Amino acid sequence: QAHLVESGGGSVQAGGTLRLSCAASELPARYCVAWFRQVLGKEREAVANIADNGNTMIAVSVKGRFTISRDNAKPTMYLHMNTLQPEDTALYFCAATSRTFATSCATAPSSYSYWGQGTEVTVSS
DSSP states (O other), X not given: OOEEEEEOOEEEETTOOEEEEEEEESOOSSEXXXXXXXXXXXXXXXXXXXXXXXXXXXXXXXXXXXXXXXXXXXXXXXXXXXSOOGGGOEEEEEEEEEOOSOSSOOOOGGGOOEEOOOEXXXXXX
16 A cells, blocks of 8 residues: 655745655555645645656646656655746645556546645745
8 A cells, every 4th residue: 555745845935946755655566646736625636747657747737837756766756846826825745546557647636546645835925
């Protein structure tokens, strides 16, 4: 059973940078790891994901500002967030699931079986 622990959240001013980390253990051999974010009262939104085969997805809303990477040795997944804006303020979650037949990862939260506790990101104007 996968276990995920996020870190790296905090408070920054608009235009700032943060790097979120997701320390993962017991990942399946074929996996998807995704970052989601949620604002109180709104649905959880997919931000980025990465598969064991290296395929990645970055949401349109953050493309050009956010990237996703991984360190297979640890293993840890990273969400690099640049040029942060107040609308990026949210609780960010790391999630994982087994990758089945698709070459890329799903974006629906319901597709993910394992979740971290979340890390808060606050961007002030």
